[in-house]
Amino acid sequence: MQSDRGEIERVVIVGGGTAGWMAAAAMSRYFDNGRRTITLVESDAIGTVGVGEATIPPIVSFNRMLDIDENAFLRATRGTFKLGIEFVNWGKVGDRYFHPFGSYGQDLHGIPFHQLYLREAARGEPGSISDYCMSCAAAAQRRFGRPQPGAQSLVSQIGYAFHFDASLYAKFLRGMAERQKVVRREGKIAQVHRDGESGDVLSVELESGERIEGDLFLDCSGFRGLLIEETLETGFEDWSQWLPVDSALPLPTANTGSPDPFTRATAHGAGWQWRIPLQHRTGNGHVFCSDYMDADEAERILREHVEGEALADTRLIRFKTGMRRKAWNHNVIALGLSGGFLEPLESTSIHLIQNGIARLFALFPDRPINPLERSEYNRGMRDLYEDIRDFIILHYKATQRDDTPFWRYVANMDVPDSLAHKMELWRLHGRVFRENAELFNITSWIAVMLGQNMVPRRHDPIADTLDEAKVAAAMRQMRAAYADTAARLPSQEDFLRRAGAWA
Numbered sequence: 001m002q003s004d005r006g007e008i009e010r011v012v013i014v015g016g017g018t019a020g021w022m023a024a025a026a027m028s029r030y031f032d033n034g035r036r037t038i039t040l041v042e043s044d045a046i047g048t049v050g051v052g053e054a055t056i057p058p059i060v061s062f063n064r065m066l067d068i069d070e071n072a073f074l075r076a077t078r079g080t081f082k083l084g085i086e087f088v089n090w091g092k093v094g095d096r097y098f099h100p101f102g103s104y105g106q107d108l109h110g111i112p113f114h115q116l117y118l119r120e121a122a123r124g125e126p127g128s129i130s131d132y133c134m135s136c137a138a139a140a141q142r143r144f145g146r147p148q149p150g151a152q153s154l155v156s157q158i159g160y161a162f163h164f165d166a167s168l169y170a171k172f173l174r175g176m177a178e179r180q181k182v183v184r185r186e187g188k189i190a191q192v193h194r195d196g197e198s199g200d201v202l203s204v205e206l207e208s209g210e211r212i213e214g215d216l217f218l219d220c221s222g223f224r225g226l227l228i229e230e231t232l233e234t235g236f237e238d239w240s241q242w243l244p245v246d247s248a249l250p251l252p253t254a255n256t257g258s259p260d261p262f263t264r265a266t267a268h269g270a271g272w273q274w275r276i277p278l279q280h281r282t283g284n285g286h287v288f289c290s291d292y293m294d295a296d297e298a299e300r301i302l303r304e305h306v307e308g309e310a311l312a313d314t315r316l317i318r319f320k321t322g323m324r325r326k327a328w329n330h331n332v333i334a335l336g337l338s339g340g341f342l343e344p345l346e347s348t349s350i351h352l353i354q355n356g357i358a359r360l361f362a363l364f365p366d367r368p369i370n371p372l373e374r375s376e377y378n379r380g381m382r383d384l385y386e387d388i389r390d391f392i393i394l395h396y397k398a399t400q401r402d403d404t405p406f407w408r409y410v411a412n413m414d415v416p417d418s419l420a421h422k423m424e425l426w427r428l429h430g431r432v433f434r435e436n437a438e439l440f441n442i443t444s445w446i447a448v449m450l451g452q453n454m455v456p457r458r459h460d461p462i463a464d465t466l467d468e469a470k471v472a473a474a475m476r477q478m479r480a481a482y483a484d485t486a487a488r489l490p491s492q493e494d495f496l497r498r499a500g501a502w503a
């Protein structure tokens with residue numbers, strides 16, 4: 001029997017995809033107080049979305065928080081290291097640039113490195129900004145080294161994330177969660193029961209008639225949003241005027257060599273194609289806008305551009321870009337696809353799950369739930385979604401392509417004021433500011449803006465205070481040091497094998 005006030009004692013997780021099992025593993029690691037029960041419901045008949053293989057660096061901390069051994073995790077998920085994303089055909093057809101994890105060069109006398117680079121670029125030919133970055137240098141040579149905390153070597157500047165088989169990751173986390181006493185119920189939820197007065201969710205009822213009661217529900221049911229939308233009708237904010245792609249065709253292929261330590265995103269006529277190298281296969285897929293291209297043409301283009309033998313048939317996934325008006329409504333928190341969707345161009349969906357879990361830990365409520373904690377959660381999630389939205393829109397807006405109606409649309413569309421402001425600050429003097437807890441750092445913004453040929457009118461005048469010859473010499477030295485250090489690293493496959501991380 002539950003008392004009216006007190007602790008949340010029964011947490012129910014609806015859904016056993018990546019979101020559900022990440023939440024279950026993390027909740028059971030930190031919120032097992034001996035009295036609390038955590039139950040996860042999933043339906044084998046419905047299954048999971050079955051895509052989502054590339055991540056960004058904060059996933060490294062999520063795994064560490066759960067005491068996961070990185071090499072064991074890579075073996076179990078057939079994972080590889082990711083140093084960033086190579087973008088092909090985005091500024092213009094034929095262009096290529098790298099968005100790295102990590103940073104560019106060394107600041108000199110407190111002056112940001114990119115300002116020195118912009119000054120050198122205005123004077124002559126300092127090469128690409130990627131020549132001054134450890135992660136870029138390693139990626140260019142298809143090599144990898146794991147940074148050691150506190151080490152003096154340039155390898156310590158490498159930033160990394162992972163590519164992995166998301167269904168194997170969910171299985172790995174399920175093992176952990178079940179060892180940590182999470183109860184799994186298999187079955188299809190047929191009904192949801194709510195309190196007549198408060199409107200809170202009381203229980204979910206399986207087709208078998210079994211009822212699972214809870215104080216707090218995590219909706220990890222995928223795009224449908226079984227609790228957050230189908231039950232609570234929270235509403236969805238549609239962002240497709242800025243991000244009009246709405247369809248995806250995944251197609252795994254056999255590997256054709258040692259897996260590259262980076263994702264590739266190649267733009268096509270009405271969208272783009274991902275390439276994600278794992279240990280045992282390569283994940284590919286074409287994300288496109290159905291207003292400008294039909295699925296048959298998208299599939300033909302995809303098949304023309306994959307290397308290696310196809311390992312499965314394609315299947316069409318439809319989505320709408322945007323977010324739920326509230327991530328947390330009543331006693332339901334939407335995590336994963338039920339909370340919203342942004343195309344996987346910058347591999348941010350799994351991070352949104354991770355961040356939603358971390359935010360829940362920071363604001364874990366009592367019963368009854370305090371509306372202040374709920375609205376603080378919603379404010380933070382909205383900020384994060386909007387930051388990611390703006391950064392993804394930048395890739396489309398900052399194009400010079402006008403070869404198809406799709407590219408003409410995105411090049412000419414209005415963008416959110418928050419993004420227009422950032423782009424204009426860059427155009428004036430190459431300045432970028434990272435406000436509050438923005439996800440993407442200054443390196444990320446510079447990589448995309450310069451990579452897509454947005455050259456500022458002028459560099460920051462403060463860069464002119466340094467001696468030209470000294471700056472040029474320091475830059476030559478940095479460039480050589482990055483390339484030499486990268487040349488001494490092993491290939492991704494050799495690294496994984498030596499570390500005991502190859503399955």
Ligand code: FAD
Pocket residue numbers: 014015016017018019020041042043044046047048049050051052053054055166187188189190220221222223226248249285317319335336337338344347348349350351
């Ligand atoms: P799902 O995997 O759909 O799981 C939903 C769960 O709910 C299932 O277990 C299902 O059985 C259960 N369920 C639903 N209804 C019921 C019911 N009535 N009763 C019982 N159980 C029910 N993210 C990244 O971070 N990187 C990427 O590279 C990336 N690429 C992507 C590419 C594409 C094309 C798409 C569409 C997404 C991509 N994502 C990516 C997003 C990523 O796939 C998802 O964020 C992640 O898989 C989480 O999904 P989920 O757990 O929210 O939902």
